[in-house]
Amino acid sequence: MDQEFDQLKREFLAEARDKVQEIETALDGDRSTDRLERLTYLAHQLKGSGGSYGFQRISTDAAELEKAAELLATTSDDGRLEERIQQHVVNIRAEIDKRQRELAANLSQRP
16 A cells, blocks of 8 residues: 555645646746646645645645736736746645655565
8 A cells, every 4th residue: 555655645746846847837938827827726726635645745845836826927026926836836846856755765665
C-alpha cells in the first residue's frame, strides 16, 4: 500500500511541477483576464490535490497564490501582489523539489 501511495505522490509531484511551470509562463506574459483565470485555476487545483496527498505546505501556498491572483484580477497592483505571487510560486516549487527528493530517498532505501 505504501509503495502504491508513494507512486501516486510521485505522479502528483510531477504534475504539480508542470502546473508550476505553466503558472510561471502565465506570469511572464500579459495580465489578461484569461491568463489570470488560468493561474487561479491552476493554484486552486494545487490547493486541493496537495492537501489530499498530505502536502500541506503546497496546499497552503497554493491557497495564498489563488487569493493573490484573484485580487490581481480585480484590483490595481502596486507591485506587492506580484511579489506575493512570485514568492508563493517559489515556495511551491521548493516544496515540490524537497518532497521529490524525500520520495526518491525512500525508494532507494527499500529492499
